Amino acid sequence: MPREVELKLELASGTLDDLLAHSVLKKAKPLADQSGILRATYFDTPELALRQRQLSLRIREKDGHLIQTLKASGEESGPALDRKEWECPVKEGLDLDMLSDTPLADLLADAALRESLLPLFMIETRRRVFSLERDGALIELSLDQAAAIAGQQHLPFTEVELELKRGDTSALFSIALDLQDGMPLRLSTLTKSERGYRLLGADTATSVKAKEIAIQPHMSSEKAFQLAARACLFQVIQNEEILRRTRAPEALHQMRVGTRRLKAAVALFEPLVDDRESKAVRKRLRWIGRKLGHVRDMDVYVHTLRETGPDLDREALNEAERERAKAYEALLKTLEKRRFMRSVLWLAAWIEAGQWHFRRKQRVQEARAIPATDRASTELQRRWKRIRKGARRLPDLDAERRHKLRIRIKELRYGLEFFAATFPAKQAERRRQSMLSNLQDQQDELGEMNDIIMAEKLFPAHGAEKSQATRMKRLETRAEASARKLVKAKPFWNV
Structure with a gap:
């Protein structure tokens, strides 16, 4: 054909x-x-x-x-x-x-x-x-x-x-x-x-969400990583085009999701991509993430202020919207710079034909050849063990450690999505969906708590309103309940 x-x-x-x-x-x-x-x-x-x-x-x-x-x-x-x-x-x-x-x-x-x-x-x-x-x-x-x-x-x-x-x-x-x-x-x-x-x-369309990735059980780690990374970058490119054309906040969010999913894929397959070129590419990926992150924080802060109801601080909202407009202008200028265009093309070239495909060290060759099921079982189990430990200790964690736990949860969630087709048994799929639901609940609650803290950092002069303090207390209670459910979830990769 x-x-x-x-x-x-x-x-x-x-x-x-x-x-x-x-x-x-x-x-x-x-x-x-x-x-x-x-x-x-x-x-x-x-x-x-x-x-x-x-x-x-x-x-x-x-x-x-x-x-x-x-x-x-x-x-x-x-x-x-x-x-x-x-x-x-x-x-x-x-x-x-x-x-x-x-x-x-x-x-x-x-x-x-x-x-x-x-x-x-x-x-x-x-x-x-x-x-x-x-x-x-x-x-x-x-x-x-x-x-x-x-x-x-x-x-x-x-x-x-x-x-x-x-x-x-x-x-x-x-x-x-x-x-x-x-x-x-x-x-x-x-x-x-x-x-x-x-x-x-x-x-x-105001955004493009992640496409399903079909990593088959006996697919090599090399092919599996390329498949996942390719789809993540595709999500970034598509949403970048929509963002330039419409300034839709959802396109910015999905573009940022694409960069984070790509970072998660790199972490899951790190033994394949630990060479000098890969490290330079990852540095560019982090740079893109930082440029998107500040504007996304402004979006979240404006949304948080608008949700405060009767206690809405109009002065704070107006200031936040002005600062957000400036952040969008700066980001759109960045998207037009050659450094950004070069970074995206270099990421694509690396995924398709980077040095990591051709390294002859025995350990790297073996890492590329490991079947997707073995890679998934090892990497998902390692991350799941750390998350359970953090979830059990959630009431004792400070804001920074809660944030790190949330990042680990997000990374594991992306891994569960990448390897959805890798464990096709019905029982495995039921467990995967249950774990995804529990992880999502915990991530959402920790995310809302982090948004409140981030709002205070962005505009400390306005301080935290009483309603926000009440909301934080409510979120802490819900997050601890979700954590108790999460630690009981059963892994699907060992079914």
Whole structure:
């Protein structure tokens, strides 16, 4: 089955001439026969039945020739788009008979749906195509000046597509990192079809939550970590794009969740990724986390003030909202900086082709090969033991130790989510869900307690209101009750 593996980089600022003058393109071989003006018309039903199935159907025109293409998203979400595609030449309109052996076949069996397919938008592209070789890989680089068009709406954009024609995916990232030197290029997961759908108002999401990760029982630790890390970074990239476009607090929250999930994945698989390059990458990940953390703290503080009811301090709320607005402005500027764009691309390159994949030390090779079940059992048990100990001593813990306990709980929760498919037995799944529920309750209560303390640190001049002190007392009682339930939870990884 034909597959399309490509990496997309969006030009954040600057001009097309700047890109054409880049040393990478100067050394590339132009492919004049594949360059030119492309006009692609995308089809779907009025209810967007294809988009709901993560399918895109188009007819592209170039030099008087028409090519019909169906694309289907891959099973794994990641920064490198991995899609199945079916292409065939057509004479004029859609040739639906050519799609009988594709994921669209069951939809096309519905005569009414077949009849309802119609053109919804166009993508017009001025494309310049180049050929590159890197480390034995053959890569096609397309420099696209494009615009999505729907009726009177018009959305221009410039992007670089790196498509793997032969060889290893690592070559895509190697070239992408070279291109990013001196150029404000942002790693993007947006397809051209998705840009068109947005013109139709089809994307109203204010955030993207974590996708399920299917780590199979006998999957190697290397493959399991890559699968988890790839999904976490995908969550970060998608929410970053929404945050820049909408400033939605939920997008910021989910972006931060993505960074924390990635940190948790690194901790769970640490024996694989303890080399120098990995430590440098983790340092960048912590930097991103700090930039997001301050703004998220401001969001939480504003929310906390608004929830105080009759005791609401209007002066404190107004000051907090002003400070939050400043924090958002600073964060949005950070997202436009090359350091941030570089950090995200470097994380993606590390996940896909970092040195940790190739280290020859015997202990590292063995760590990469350990089955997911063994890795999960060892790491989850170690973390569970520390959490139970902390939960038993909860009434005696000060604020700092409570916060550390909450972080451990969060890390274990992410681990339980990563390894959901690793222990498929029904009893194991019941225990996993029960433990997740208990951990979530404890985390929520400790989190609310930490929010109150953080609010006092952010704006100490306002002090803690009486209602907040009462709320803290109530949370302490609930947290201690949750801790007693938590210590009784049964592990699912030894069923």
